[in-house]
Amino acid sequence: MPAHPADGVGPAGPAPSARHVPGLAQDLRGMVRFHAVEQDADAILRRRVAELLGAATSTRGSSDADAAVAIHVGRLCPRCGSAAHGRPWARVADLATSIGVSLSRSGPHLATAVRADGPIGVDIEEIRAVTSRWDEALVAHPSELGLATTALEQARMWTRKEAVLKALGTGLAVAMVQVDLLEHQVVDVPAPQGFVAAVALDGPRRLGGGGPDVGSVG
Secondary structure (H helix, E strand, C coil), rough: CCCCCCCCCCCCCCCCCCCCCHHHHHHHHHCCEHHHHHHHHHHHHHHHHHHHHHHHHHHHCCCCHHHHHHHEEEEEEECCCCCCCCCCEEEEEECCCCCEEEEECCCCEEEEEEEEEECCEEEEHHHHHHHHHCCCHHHHHHHCCCCCHHHHHHHHHHEEEECCCCCCHHHHCHHHHCCCCCHHEEEEECCCCEEEEEEEEECEEEEEHHHCCCEEEE
């Protein structure tokens, strides 16, 4: 299937208080892909998980088709327990590997993120849509007040926070103002024109000898 024409284009770069860690940023951005919003999100997730686990499934003698059949995806709402909506999940039959998956839709675009060994969160937003509902008092952590003054900066802050909350598994049940982006592993992703996107891992940024010191990476 041909790549979505929006792949790899659009604004991307540092924003206020960003820490630039090229290696990590490249790894995280590689976990995200864009698709047309009308495509089957579950089918895309199954295909992406199969690609991610290709080496593991091949060692078991499984074909790509067999691997796709063994992959199950769904939704689970942390609030009401419904399987009709909520956080997406993926499981692979007879494989202990933990797979993190995330989805986001905005306008004609669908963003997917897939990661082995841990949760992940992705968000895509139209810049002008964020501007129309922007309220710094509802979005910015006290340490971030005054950092997002342009429409692009505001949209980037918004998408980073949604990506973090998805990675943590809370969604907007936790207020954006409670999220200090410098405490999380989150990067901007090149997005279609007029949109911004971000991807985040669960957990706080790594400090000291635990790996790169990562905050909000442009």
